[in-house]
Amino acid sequence: MNPEELLGQGDGQQAPQESPLVSLKKDLEFYKDTIREVAIEIMVEGLSAYPIFIAHQHKIALGEIILDHTELGTSWTIQASTLEEFIEKGIIQSSKKDAFLQSYKAADDYMCIFTVVPEGANFVYYPYK
Helix, strand or coil: CCHHHHCCCCCCCCCCCCCHHHHHHHHHHHHHHHHHHHHHHHHHCCCCCCEEEEEECCCCCCCEEEECHHHHCCCCEEEEEEHHHHHHCCCCCHHHHHHHHHHCCCCCCEEEEEEEECCEEEEEEEECC
16 A cells, blocks of 8 residues: 555545544534443442443443444444453553553543444543533
8 A cells, every 4th residue: 555545645536434533523422421420420339430431333342331323323332331340351451550540531521432443442532521
């Protein structure tokens, strides 16, 4: 693949694909009140001080489904989890916990979204406001 193809330039025969993050942003705007309620519930019930939500378009064996895209007519399913489950399942190594906590944004202001796409996965922080 040449650099023009990587940058979405070239002979114009292929339309550039929209990033999946565009549809995720749209869904997060729609979901944000529910996600915030679940985050508060996780913290108030003492389950974790660090709620993490998983956004995906496939099946994921992590956390519990709170917003199913097939039922809601959206693009992304959201599952609720915690830092503790991520460490238990080895997604975050226990030796990296402190580094993760330094980057973790206040759960009252931001949702921590573990975004899973075919190319990989990464953490995204999205503001409630």
